[in-house]
Amino acid sequence: MEVEQCISQLQLNASMPLLSQPAAQAYLQGSVKVTLENADLWKSFHDIGTEMIITKHGRRMFPHCSIALTGLQPLTDYVIMVDMIPVDGFKYKWKKEKWEVAGTAEPQPPWRTYTHPDSPAPGRHWMKHPLSFLKMKLTNNTLDQHGHIILHSMHRYYPRFHVIQTDSSHTVRWGSFQTFSFPETVFTAVTAYQNPKITKLKIDHNPFAKGFREGGTHYHSKRMLPAVVQVTSRPQFVSQTRTWFGPLRCLSLLGLERAPSASHSVWTAKRQHPLKGSHCSALEQDSSDQHAEPLELQEYDFSCEEQRVPAYAAYQPNRSADFDGFPLPSGDRDQTQPAYPPPLHPSSSLKQNPNGYQNHSMQDWSQYPLFSYSSW
């Protein structure tokens, strides 16, 4: 199936309602822009073929997601969220120094969304400093109880950032939301590094990996330690600047979920009720939940658009076949075209707006549920 056909089909089938424009525009008062903070590092990894370790207990990303926001309304509250989107419908394997397609993707694990712990906060707060999602963790444990993002190993994903306007910190009523993604943040989820170039690059940049270095050579575990090596005394730490996050505030979340027996194109809406009192909890969409309530859509005014934000002006975000280290299947593509929307790559349906960003219609992405999980 051609990309355009796929999109058309998705648009036809997407049940995500688009609200009337006047209602939505009431919340669209700014021109939100998102910049990837550590874009140089991301690009270094992307050039090789980024791999992210996922473990049963959850592993942080490296490079981690960090973005800068501008164009928000200073006094309006926003919630910032991240989720992970499959790049395509394939499973990969590392063979002969490169990634190869190893079949169709496994069924989507429980969908989760990571909410930035400062959320909700006014626009001026978000624009003051770049936002870090350092503490977000990735896991392959579908039974994970810690709120980590669940991914399949040997599958490719990219992070999607959501900027969601809310009415207030306490009685959340979702306003408009905008979605952003960056081509260079595509990665392959793995349980162990496959490409040694990635390992080297990570050790060079990640301070935690320094524990495995000594004198410019690597040593790993006591099995490889020279007999004379002794543990040195604990270093004295200089005083550190710390960021203090105030008490977490609670949100209510609105989600969409796929009907359990339905094909990719059929979705039902599920409303998450506002949390009472001071409780904070993580909310998860269970795809097996048969008791989803019908959503009263008129209570929620929101609009959305996704923007692909190339961090480099000269960078070519819309590549597919020439992704270094990430060969997309070519010959069998038509037969195995996934039921996912086209990834960040390229599509003639993408629009170029005056800012140079590429906007996606909400319908392109509407099959992916938002707010399925909130992790604090």
Add this chain to the structure above:
DNA sequence: TCAACTCTCACTTTTGAACGGT
């Protein structure tokens, strides 16, 4: 048989409590 996954290791970095000085 083999690829993918999990456990474990030794080390560094981060975090937060405790303490002392102003």
Add this chain to the structure above:
DNA sequence: AACCGTTCAAAAGTGAGAGTTG
């Protein structure tokens, strides 16, 4: 009493080898 900076211990996080699983 409140604030600030320093010290310390514990927890968290790291990549890779070895063992396990399918």
